[in-house]
Amino acid sequence: MKTIYKRPEVFTDAITTYCGGCGHGIINKLIAELVDEMGFRKNGIICWPIGCSCLADAYYDMDLMMCLHGRAPAVSTGMKRADPSKFILCYQGDGDMVSEGMAEIMHAAIRGEKFTVLFVNNAIYGMTGGQMAPTTLIGQKATTAPYGRMEDTSGYPVQMAELMATMPGVYYSERVAVNSPQNIMKAKKAMKKAFELQMEGKGLTFVEILSMCPTGWSTSPVKATEWVTEKMMPVYPLGVKKDMSEEA
Ligand SMILES: Cc1ncc(C[n+]2csc(CCOP(=O)(O)OP(=O)(O)O)c2C)c(N)n1
Numbered sequence: 001m002k003t004i005y006k007r008p009e010v011f012t013d014a015i016t017t018y019c020g021g022c023g024h025g026i027i028n029k030l031i032a033e034l035v036d037e038m039g040f041r042k043n044g045i046i047c048w049p050i051g052c053s054c055l056a057d058a059y060y061d062m063d064l065m066m067c068l069h070g071r072a073p074a075v076s077t078g079m080k081r082a083d084p085s086k087f088i089l090c091y092q093g094d095g096d097m098v099s100e101g102m103a104e105i106m107h108a109a110i111r112g113e114k115f116t117v118l119f120v121n122n123a124i125y126g127m128t129g130g131q132m133a134p135t136t137l138i139g140q141k142a143t144t145a146p147y148g149r150m151e152d153t154s155g156y157p158v159q160m161a162e163l164m165a166t167m168p169g170v171y172y173s174e175r176v177a178v179n180s181p182q183n184i185m186k187a188k189k190a191m192k193k194a195f196e197l198q199m200e201g202k203g204l205t206f207v208e209i210l211s212m213c214p215t216g217w218s219t220s221p222v223k224a225t226e227w228v229t230e231k232m233m234p235v236y237p238l239g240v241k242k243d244m245s246e247e248a
Pocket residue numbers: 050051052053069092093094095096097100120122124125126127128133213
């Protein structure tokens with residue numbers, strides 16, 4: 001029989017704890033495929049955040065580091081500086097990055113650190129029960145915003161991919177999504193490009209990924225994929241925000 005798809009070899013046999021329809025599982029699979037395809041299993045380290053993805057350290061048979069509360073960019077900085085030949089992946093959610101650890105990602109970008117950041121934007125604190133994040137949309141309900149986010153008390157959604165693009169130390173910034181097969185393929189392409197640029201020794205490479213949280217959004221997996229297109233994309237438009245390799 002002809003093999004048309006193989007489970008990535010870097011995966012352990014662990015069953016994930018993600019809810020049905022969660023985007024983290026898709027993104028984790030893309031990472032595993034790229035680790036296999038690009039040969040990072042022996043030479044790579046993934047820095048995981050707090051949040052629903054924090055248990056992902058059980059899913060990969062390679063070097064991993066659990067980083068507390070928004071500090072993954074600081075840990076990644078230490079790892080990359082200690083051995084610049086390593087592939088270093090900094091994985092963060094929106095509560096972790098934009099709320100708890102905003103200073104860490106900003107300073108990593110200011111310094112132009114040479115690792116890759118995957119920023120999983122699901123517009124909510126998933127793990128802790130659907131609280132409002134800095135990325136929550138205006139009018140979006142959260143357990144800490146039962147009437148919906150209001151700009152006069154809670155400010156505006158933060159557009160990280162655009163913000164990163166303004167920083168001289170950031171070499172590449174793109175926003176993708178994982179809510180359809182076509183978008184998943186584009187997301188993998190962006191991740192691969194960021195990983196390649198990192199291995200060429202370029203500055204910070206940043207990929208924001210719009211991701212579904214059906215549980216935190218109190219909706220079904222299918223409706224969650226539609227919500228990404230209808231509600232998130234107008235506020236968080238997809239596309240390349242900065243690519244210094246095109247400008248060179
Ligand atoms: C200092 C501190 N603040 C808050 C928490 C609780 N906490 C753990 S995960 C999490 C939410 C993470 O949300 P996000 O980064 O968006 O990840 P998601 O689960 O949505 O992927 C919070 C608030 C904590 N453990 N410690």
